[in-house]
Amino acid sequence: MAFDQTATPRLFEERTPDLIGNRTFGFWLYMLSDVIIYAALFAAFSVLHTHYAGGPTSQQVVEPLHGFIDSVLLFSSVWLLGLGMRSMAVGERAMLIAFMGLAAIVALGFVGFESYDFAHALGKGESPQRSGYLSIYFVLLGLHALHIFVGILWMLLMMVQVAFKGLTEPVVSRLLNLKIFWMFQSVIWVCVFVFVYLLGAVG
């Protein structure tokens, strides 16, 4: 050894990894990219929302009352999942599974009601092929509904994992990310409700 190293306090130091912290941070970054996806779609909506091309106008297409019912369903689901997270915090697995199941059922109601609206619009000939406005209308709402549908599948998966694996570190990190995801979708819904439904009804 060429030089005396005893005078140095520390050159090496091991540290403990923070699995949940790492994963949650990464999920926030993913949410950031999802924000950008919606932002780009809302930008496209702001360009296309008057491009009716002689077809139905937004007043004829959107029904704010249906949007309101959707909102109630979605926010109930968020509330139920929040209760589930509370159960997770105190370690009640059965309650967590029950609340997640309820949240999934209510969210399924949301998807079902929106699908009914879509089918109704298609039945009237208001298809995405009709005009630029209807294209962005279906894609914006459809993407949000797709997110909700993926969230429902995610909840089912997590119910199975909580039941069979218990609240291990990876399972808890997934549940925390699910919570972030679910709340984020409801925040996006606020924008959808305001811009597509309310302003659409005003015209």
Place this chain on the structure above:
Amino acid sequence: MLVPLQGHYSFWLGRLSMQWVPYDNPIIVGAFVFACSVGLAIVAGITRLGWWGYLWREWVTSLDHKKIGLMYMIMGAIMLFRGFVDAVMIRAQQAMAAGPHTAGFLDASHGYLPPFHFDQVYGSHGTIMILFAVTPMLIGMMNIIVPLQVGARDMAYPFLNSIGLYLTAVGAALVMLSLFLGEFSHAGWVGLTPLSELAYSPGVGVDYWLWALQISGIGTTIGSINIVATIVKMRAPGMTWGKLPIFSWTSLSMSTIGITAFPILTVVVSLLTLDRYVGTHFFTAGLGGDLMLYKNLFWMWGHPEVYFLILLPFGVVSEVIANFSHKQLFGFTTMVLATFAIAGVSWSVWLHHFFVMGQGPGVNTYFGIATMLVGIPTGVKLFNWIFTMCRGRLHFDPPMLWATGTLFLLPIGGLSGVILAMVPADYEMHNSVFVIAHFHNMVMVTVFAEFAAITYWFPKVFGFKLDPTIGKKVFWSWVVAAALVFIPMYGLGLMGMTRRLSYISRPELQPFLYVQEAGMFMFCVAAFYQFKQFYMSIRDRAKGVHLIGDGEVWSGERSVEWVAHSPVPFYNFAVTPYIHQRDEWAWRRAEGHVRAKPERYVDIEMPKNTAIPFLMAGATFVFGFAMVWRIWWLGAVSFAGIVALLVLRSFIDDTEYTVPAADVEKHEQQFFRHRDAHSPDLRPIEQAGRGVYL
């Protein structure tokens, strides 16, 4: 719901039929024979050497960030070669087809490429060079260096890292497949609407382009998330933000752009896909579609993307110049601020790609001024590099040659960019080859920096240097080639030659095109030396081993990655280093800790190998293929496969294994014995370096 299609369609094979196999085109058949021969030779070689098991265990299923980074680099190099062949074809066509009296060969009336084929060649040249050559090489570099530079053992998410690699590879594979089955997009790498709509591009070319971009774009977003999380969450103890090395800072800014810009690509590609598959009207020329919406959205991604390509090279140049000037980087804080200023401004300049859209003087002025603002932080960087070199002890090894090369390219490319940022001037030069010369000049900065990085960090990864004599030949032949190709291009642009021409109507331009052709010949020479450099260096690797201290190779290294041994062991650091200074290695050298060993070793947790990312890539490739040819059942099955693999992975908890402290110690002892046998007497270097922390 689906759009009606022209031509043959069947349930089981979709649009696929023999008519899509271009067996009557001698150029493509030649490429096919070449690709098959090389592929067969590689397969035969691996079988003969019995490497399949080794490749599967040590590379394909590996989650080691260095191996994933290397695979990114190799893929980038292969695609760089493919993009280069496209460039050779473009230049040859233009040199042959200037003026009405030029001869025509094959099916072309001038030159040897008919317009439709020529359009596919420049479309694939742009797409491949930007997204499948340069980008993977940059991401590969970050993959290898960033965890080392922040003192981590792997990326934050090793599994996602592997998925990012394979998604990019699937995109590249789709582009390659389009050469032999079907066609590629003839609408340029930017997918010009409404040309890229189904009505004007009824074939599968644009579909190949769409799915290749979509899949690799998701891969890049995932990769960017991983890099940001690694830098934010995985830094070694003692490494505060002020001590983060400059390359990692530029990686952070680049990946921030990746996270925020690539989702827009996802959106714009998805919307165009819906137009082509479902018949929506986002960018069509009728029924409420808005084709300028496409342009805006595309460049909202596209412009941040080109800064995504330039920021990391700035980090490389900073590291290399500080190293070979034997000085601390001048103005570190301003360098970081300038990096983030460029990243920030990248968001408000996209409209300069189409000043001629007709949005009025107010909007154009805003974007013109915003574009010119980029020159300020870039100028700060340039002066910082010059002041770093000023009064330094300069050593012009190949990495330093490449880095100083960028100092000449950057002002030329940057100032031509400022010329284009002036709106009235841009009205004259829009769509001329002046623009092409400008952005190739800038991308040359990226390429020069990539070669600087490869020669600089090669010994870090492999433990031996690339041959510097051949390295200098590569550099000088590149410089001559780039000058011959791109200086005449500026002139041609000012003389009014527009871009994307398969036939040039003015014969007086031909001399300039011949000069460019001579430049392409020089590029071939450079490519030859590049191959020779790797071949000779790997063959004579024992001669190139230079181990000084633990990790030092060039005797001027500064950052944390040099604290690790060269070549880096699979666990990077036996014990995580505690960071005292931004230039930790330079500080350790000055303080005499070059040969410091930890007091005791500890157990290390490393990610286990897994085949799931590779299998997911297989399913994704099938999915992309099925969607291009509209084979719906196959698309559904492969998509279900992707989801099933993801769910399966979520049930596997046992994702890490432990390397016992005793094994780590054994490995380290082995390394020290090897080092002591090979490296020269260190005391003079250590004593010369002692106390010198500039």
